[in-house]
Amino acid sequence: MRMGRVSVLIALIVVQVPVTVLSLCLLLATFALGLVFLFQPQVRLVRGLAEDTRRMVGEWTGSEIASPYLPEPPPPRPGADGMYRSARTLYRSPRVPAWNDRWKWLITDPATWRDDLWLLLDPLVKVGLLPVLLTVPARGLRLYGLWCELLLSATRASRLASQVTHLNRVRDLAAGSQAAELRRIERDLHDGTQARLVAIGMTLGAADELLDSDPAAARALLGKAREASSDTLTELRRVIRGIHPPVLAERGLADAVRALAMDSALPVSVAVDLAHRPDPPVEAAVYFAVSELLANAARHGGADTATIDIRGAGPDLRVTVADDGLGGADPAKGSGLRGIERRLAAFDGVMAISSPAGGPTNVTLDLRRVLPEHWTLPRLPRWKAALVGFLYLTAWCPLFPQGLVPAVFKVFGVEEKAWFLALYLPPPWQWPVIAFMVTLGVTMYVLALVLPVGHTREPGGTENRPCDGR
Amino acid sequence: MNRVLIAEDLYLLRDGLVHLLQAHGFTVVAAVESGPELLKGLIELRPDVSVVDVRLPPTFTDEGLQAALAARAQVPGLPVLVLSQHVEQLYARELLADGSGGIGYLLKDRVFNAGQFVDAVRRVAEGGTAMDPEVIAKLLASNAREEPLAALTPREREVLGAMAEGRSNAAISQRLHLSESAVAKHTASIFAKLGLAPSDDDNRRVLAVLAYLNSR
Numbered sequence: 001m002r003m004g005r006v007s008v009l010i011a012l013i014v015v016q017v018p019v020t021v022l023s024l025c026l027l028l029a030t031f032a033l034g035l036v037f038l039f040q041p042q043v044r045l046v047r048g049l050a051e052d053t054r055r056m057v058g059e060w061t062g063s064e065i066a067s068p069y070l071p072e073p074p075p076p077r078p079g080a081d082g083m084y085r086s087a088r089t090l091y092r093s094p095r096v097p098a099w100n101d102r103w104k105w106l107i108t109d110p111a112t113w114r115d116d117l118w119l120l121l122d123p124l125v126k127v128g129l130l131p132v133l134l135t136v137p138a139r140g141l142r143l144y145g146l147w148c149e150l151l152l153s154a155t156r157a158s159r160l161a162s163q164v165t166h167l168n169r170v171r172d173l174a175a176g177s178q179a180a181e182l183r184r185i186e187r188d189l190h191d192g193t194q195a196r197l198v199a200i201g202m203t204l205g206a207a208d209e210l211l212d213s214d215p216a217a218a219r220a221l222l223g224k225a226r227e228a229s230s231d232t233l234t235e236l237r238r239v240i241r242g243i244h245p246p247v248l249a250e251r252g253l254a255d256a257v258r259a260l261a262m263d264s265a266l267p268v269s270v271a272v273d274l275a276h277r278p279d280p281p282v283e284a285a286v287y288f289a290v291s292e293l294l295a296n297a298a299r300h301g302g303a304d305t306a307t308i309d310i311r312g313a314g315p316d317l318r319v320t321v322a323d324d325g326l327g328g329a330d331p332a333k334g335s336g337l338r339g340i341e342r343r344l345a346a347f348d349g350v351m352a353i354s355s356p357a358g359g360p361t362n363v364t365l366d367l368r369r370v371l372p373e374h375w376t377l378p379r380l381p382r383w384k385a386a387l388v389g390f391l392y393l394t395a396w397c398p399l400f401p402q403g404l405v406p407a408v409f410k411v412f413g414v415e416e417k418a419w420f421l422a423l424y425l426p427p428p429w430q431w432p433v434i435a436f437m438v439t440l441g442v443t444m445y446v447l448a449l450v451l452p453v454g455h456t457r458e459p460g461g462t463e464n465r466p467c468d469g470r
Numbered sequence: 471m472n473r474v475l476i477a478e479d480l481y482l483l484r485d486g487l488v489h490l491l492q493a494h495g496f497t498v499v500a501a502v503e504s505g506p507e508l509l510k511g512l513i514e515l516r517p518d519v520s521v522v523d524v525r526l527p528p529t530f531t532d533e534g535l536q537a538a539l540a541a542r543a544q545v546p547g548l549p550v551l552v553l554s555q556h557v558e559q560l561y562a563r564e565l566l567a568d569g570s571g572g573i574g575y576l577l578k579d580r581v582f583n584a585g586q587f588v589d590a591v592r593r594v595a596e597g598g599t600a601m602d603p604e605v606i607a608k609l610l611a612s613n614a615r616e617e618p619l620a621a622l623t624p625r626e627r628e629v630l631g632a633m634a635e636g637r638s639n640a641a642i643s644q645r646l647h648l649s650e651s652a653v654a655k656h657t658a659s660i661f662a663k664l665g666l667a668p669s670d671d672d673n674r675r676v677l678a679v680l681a682y683l684n685s686r
Contacts, residue, residue, distance in 0.1 A: 230579045237556055246556045250525065250532040259560040262612055 002137035005060055009133070009144065012053075013123045019049060020119050027116075036103070043106045043115075050115045054152055061145040068111040068154040071165040073101040111158060118151040174346040177339070181243075188239045196232040200225050244284060253283045257290055257308060265298045266306050266323070273311040274371075282347060282370045286310070286319055289340045289351075293321040293363050296336060301325025301361055312371045319365040327359035340365075384451055391448035399441025407434050474591070475520035476501040477508040477534055478553075479527055487521060487581070494588045505533030512541035512548060519572075519595035524554040524561070535561055547572050551594045554578065559612065562605045566684045571673050574600035574636070590636070598673045599636035599680065606634045609683045618664050626663075629656040634679050638672045 026042035029035040047069070054065040076084045076097040083090040086097035106112055125147050126133075133140035154162075207221035240246065248256040254272040261268035277283065290308060297303045303325030310319050331337035331353065341351055349367035380388065406420040410430065417423040422433040474496045478484040488498050500511045504527040512520060526533040538550040551574035552565060565573050574594040580602065581587050590600035610631055613619045622630065625646075632642045639657070643650045657675070661668045664682055669675045 226582050230582060233555075233577075233579050240556070246525075247558055247560065251560075255560060259558050262559040262563075263608060265611070 002141065005141060006133045006137050008056075009126060010130075013126060016049070016119065016123050019045060020123070023116065023119065040102065040106065043112055046112075046115045046119055050118065050152055053148060057145050057148045057152075060141055063145070063149075065149055065152055066154040066159075068114070068152070068158045070105060070109045070111070070158055070161050073105045076101065109158075110155065114151050118148075121151075122147075170345050170348070173342050177342045177346075185239065185243055188242070192235045193232055193239065196228060196235065200228045200232065203228065245287065248283060248287050252277045253286060253310065256283075256287050257310065260287070260291055260294060261308060264294050264306070266294070266303055268294065268306045268308060270308045271310070274317075275312060276372060278312075278317060278371055282317065282367065285343045285347065285349070286317070286365065286367075288343060289365055290319065290321055292336045292340055296329065296334065297321070297323035297325055297361065301327070301329070301359070303359075303361075315369045315371045315373050317365075317367040317370050319367075320362065321365075322360060322362045324360045326357070327355040327361050328357045329353055329355035329361050329363070380452060388448050388451050391444045391451075395441050395444035395448065397441070398437040398444070403434055403438035403441055406430075407438070410434070472496045472595070473499045473515075473518045474595075475499055475508075475511050475515060475517035476522075477503070477511075477520065477526060477537075478523045479503045479525075480523075483523075483578075483581075490581070490584055491521070491588070491591065494584075496591070504528060505537050508534060509537040509540055512537065512550075513544060516545065516548070519549040519551060519591055521551050521553060521591065523578075524552060532561070535564070539564060542568060542570075542573075546570055547597065549594045549597065550574070551576065551591055551600060553581070557602050557605045557608075559605065559608045562601065562609065563684050566599075566680050569677065569681055571597040571599055571677055575605060576600060576602045577604060593636055596673075599676050601635050601680070603631070603635055606631050606683075609634065613683055621663055622660060626656050626660050629653060630660050630679065633657065633660075633676060634683060636676050 030039040058064045084097045203225040207218045210218040303323035306323040352364045355361040522534045547570040549572035
């Protein structure tokens with residue numbers, strides 16, 4: 001197999017040499033003759049070859065070579081007057097500005113020139129490595145991999161650049177979804193609550209006017225106002241649930257999801273294994289995601305039961321919502337699933353959906369590094385905590401001054417006795433006492449370490465009682 | 471049977487509750503505004519009934535509910551009426567879990583109707599229950615697909631709902647415009663269908679129904 005790979009590498013030279021010659025011609029035409037439109041095809045050609053090599057070598061060596069290219073520029077956006085701007089010129093159509101952007105993008109990207117350099121030298125390197133490749137193919141391939149990594153792998157700058165693009169996108173998504181949320185809340189409050197309060201105020205005013213002339217009618221109006229205020233509260237409760245459900249605020253994710261399961265039309269079993277409460281924004285995102293998925297299962301899925309599983313693994317949070325419905329869930333179709341993706345994007349979370357036609361549906365939300373990693377003291381009964389504290393505070397005494405130090409003194413024959421108990425005893429007793437002291441100290445340390453084990457995940461922290469929320 | 475403790479952090483509402491209950495012949499033994507004060511008051515004063523807001527300082531989470539549950543764990547059957555801006559099946563199930571009476575769980579809006587609210591406080595003080603219709607509706611809805619409940623007629627389900635809220639036969643007959651004997655017939659039929667032992671005691675009957683709904 002290795003020899004096969006080596007022959008592929010050698011055979012590629014046959015492709016590389018003409019590509020190199022063509023590239024040189026194109027570059028010459030671009031920069032010497034000003035045929036600038038030939039530059040893009042040249043870059044594309046070289047990048048194609050480089051990408052294939054990256055993939056191939058990555059597969060062979062097992063260490064992936066990431067693409068180093070800067071992210072493509074976004075399509076130009078028209079200004080307020082509908083014109084497209086590029087440097088100091090305005091254009092009617094986006095074509096020229098887009099071309100300019102791409103030109104700048106390709107020509108300023110160091111990866112473009114590194115690719116060219118690699119293309120020029122690669123056949124030479126291969127020829128130079130030929131003896132090694134033929135005699136010790138494994139080592140030869142590894143050396144070739146190193147060479148490719150040298151010129152083809154991502155640079156720090158390109159990594160940072162792609163990270164910035166990613167973060168920009170996430171920020172836009174988060175800001176966009178937040179703005180949409182606020183607009184929705186504003187609309188709810190404006191059309192619902194506010195309008196109702198106005199009506200109540202008017203009813204009360206009317207009642208006030210009628211109070212003397214027609215007490216019976218006034219009383220009827222007051223009753224109406226009371227009813228209306230009750231309706232307003234119901235409405236407001238709905239709005240609040242949409243903003244931040246009270247159970248979530250009061251109890252945290254685990255109980256909020258249990259409450260959700262109880263209110264669902266489906267029998268839902270819930271398992272939560274979280275050592276600590278996640279941060280509030282994460283809790284809210286997960287809650288609304290689970291709520292949406294559960295609603296989907298009940299609405300379209302035709303499911304009989306559903307299960308929710310929320311568990312933390314170190315700093316990672318994984319949520320699984322499964323149902324035995326008809327399946328066929330697709331983010332491209334449902335705006336709800338899109339909404340979940342948008343919400344999760346703010347935490348770099350991803351959603352994986354497995355929903356073949358005919359079911360079952362299985363949705364997994366993965367949020368990496370969102371859980372706070374607490375370094376917590378284990379929860380111990382008071383006497384045990386006191387004992388552990390005492391052990392830590394005193395164990396040094398037998399181990400070091402009464403154990404190891406007199407041992408060293410004895411070994412080196414130091415006359416000093418200081419306050420080392422063992423050295424005041426008759427010689428035959430000295431070593432046994434020293435050994436006893438060392439053992440005692442070590443035992444105390446071991447006890448102090450061992451006692452808290454088994455208390456590290458006490459109730460209150462761990463929650464893993466399945467709840468049949470029906 | 472009229473020593474009452476009130477726990478509510480909003481001054482206006484606390485004051486309103488004090489006046490309302492005093493006007494209806496209750497003696498307010500304490501009006502507290504935080505969770506720790508509430509727990510202390512419940513244990514030390516042993517009021518005949520207490521009206522407790524779920525969300526209280528210092529954490530503004532479910533402080534009031536936790537205090538009520540803790541107090542009832544120490545003093546079984548201590549009558550507590552819990553008020554909240556929102557009702558949750560989860561909380562209702564926790565309150566009902568010990569199976570003893572003297573428990574209420576109502577939306578705060580129910581205070582608007584003074585007569586019914588005071589009635590609910592009295593019922594809880596006497597060891598009865600007062601569950602918010604919204605909670606009962608949720609409990610019933612989540613049981614609706616189960617076999618014995620699905621077998622009830624719509625009328626029987628209405629009666630069951632009213633009974634689960636904690637109402638007596640007389641109150642049910644008034645609300646559903648039925649004769650008391652008709653209500654008694656319906657309840658007998660419901661108990662037969664659900665496989666519960668019939669009882670003449672209103673409170674015990676309600677507890678049986680709630681325990682039934684809660685066990686699902």
